[in-house]
Amino acid sequence: MTATEKAQPRGRPRTFDIDEAVDRAVKLFHRRGYDAVGVAELGSELGIKPPSFYAAFGSKAGLFEQALERYTASKANVFGNALLEGGSVAEVIERTLLEAARIYPEQDGAAGCLVMDGTRNSTDPEARALAAALKEAGRARIRDFIATEFPARADELADLVAIALAGMSAAARDGAKASTLKAFAEAASRAFRHEAARA
Amino acid sequence: MTATEKAQPRGRPRTFDIDEAVDRAVKLFHRRGYDAVGVAELGSELGIKPPSFYAAFGSKAGLFEQALERYTASKANVFGNALLEGGSVAEVIERTLLEAARIYPEQDGAAGCLVMDGTRNSTDPEARALAAALKEAGRARIRDFIATEFPARADELADLVAIALAGMSAAARDGAKASTLKAFAEAASRAFRHEAARA
DNA sequence: CTTTTTCTGTAGCGGTCACTAAAAATAGTC
DNA sequence: GACTATTTTTAGTGACCGCTACAGAAAAAG
Numbered sequence A, B: 001m002t003a004t005e006k007a008q009p010r011g012r013p014r015t016f017d018i019d020e021a022v023d024r025a026v027k028l029f030h031r032r033g034y035d036a037v038g039v040a041e042l043g044s045e046l047g048i049k050p051p052s053f054y055a056a057f058g059s060k061a062g063l064f065e066q067a068l069e070r071y072t073a074s075k076a077n078v079f080g081n082a083l084l085e086g087g088s089v090a091e092v093i094e095r096t097l098l099e100a101a102r103i104y105p106e107q108d109g110a111a112g113c114l115v116m117d118g119t120r121n122s123t124d125p126e127a128r129a130l131a132a133a134l135k136e137a138g139r140a141r142i143r144d145f146i147a148t149e150f151p152a153r154a155d156e157l158a159d160l161v162a163i164a165l166a167g168m169s170a171a172a173r174d175g176a177k178a179s180t181l182k183a184f185a186e187a188a189s190r191a192f193r194h195e196a197a198r199a
Numbered sequence C: 001c002t003t004t005t006t007c008t009g010t011a012g013c014g015g016t017c018a019c020t021a022a023a024a025a026t027a028g029t030c
Numbered sequence D: 001g002a003c004t005a006t007t008t009t010t011a012g013t014g015a016c017c018g019c020t021a022c023a024g025a026a027a028a029a030g
Helices: A018-032 A039-046 A050-057 A060-072 A078-084 A089-103 A125-147 A151-173 A178-197 B018-032 B039-046 B050-057 B060-072 B078-084 B089-103 B125-147 B151-173 B178-197
Strands: none
Touching (some): A018 A039, A039 A050, A050 A060, A089 A125, A125 A151, A151 A178, A151 B178, A178 B178, B018 B039, B039 B060, B050 B060, B089 B151, B125 B151
16 A cells, blocks of 8 residues: 555656645645746746646646645645544634634745635636635535534534634735734634524 | 816827726726736726826726725725714724625625735735735724724724624625625624623 | 827737647666 | 657747837817
8 A cells, every 4th residue: 555666657757756746836826826826937846847747737727726635635624623633513613713823824935725815816717616616615514513513503603614714814814923813713713602602 | 176177288188087997997806806807908998008008097006006096985995984974893893894794795796805805816016015005004994993992902803803804805705695794794793892891 | 370298099019828749868568 | 679658858839918119190389
């Protein structure tokens, strides 16, 4: 299963590591947004020339899709990680919001959530659709989880969390400090408990 | 003062109306974002050719600047309008959030706030700077107003409102319905009152 | 009238964009 | 060694970007 050496295929071997290239692409897209980072820059930063780029990823959007997958499978998936630690719905949501407050502030030049804000206003419909699909999938997961305790108000409570996260991501991109996001996350968490207890 | 006919100047008269052109530009930028709408499209939509465009506005960013001014002076300035009706801080903030929930959903193809989301991830630093300046100015106005009742916690409470508005704008751009935003605005308003009463 | 001023249309500038055709290079296989 | 398969390099492509030079057109001023 860990046979990374898989009996080298026929032709000339690839001189770069696809996984590492995707990792670097995640950073670039996160730092600067989908539109701002061009294929030329990706190539030079990843150390590959355009034809190799297109042979490996198909298109710029194709690389972006892989980058999004890598990103959502990482520690940046705040809800997924919060869910792993278990607990009540309110506890998991609180951890989700606090984790976002911890991760979203600028690190290495990248701020906010790549999925939520990496393609906002992008001129590329394909890139926007990819991000939108992941955004909706994340919201659906949160809603289904909330429904385990609050089935009647799952949608409304999920929207509360999703919109709060979107606001935090936008604020982080605009330079909000970790302390600012933490204070908001705590207030949002209190609001969630309060709203969940209503009706 | 209403002398719209101001003793026609010397040269060939302009064949288009600058005010109307700015209005159309507001709609275009709001609908599609700064980067996605090019000078060629602006020209054809506004009925003017490139040289007239540059004589009138200086640059694409110049037109965007005027469009932002027009936008912030309109009913889209949710806090400014809420402030006009007076009342306590909590009342004005509630009206601000509810007004945002009313106007952010898609209308005529445009959703969210032009200032908050019209240039997110734009490749043009000038356009981003213009929007960022207005964003910060708006947050400062809200903070100063909140300080009239809650001087010690004005920053924290202003961040609560600003991040909530940013989230609502992002959600609206992603297709959130008016009812969704209204429910969030009401919850955020309750959270504001609750947080303001703390400590 | 001629002159001056300002705007308009035609045409196109240099630059960047995502992307690709063609051939050389490097491996396994026969 | 000859052949096949794959990736590499070189050198671009056409399309679009924001923007402008230039000359003609339309007004007031002399």
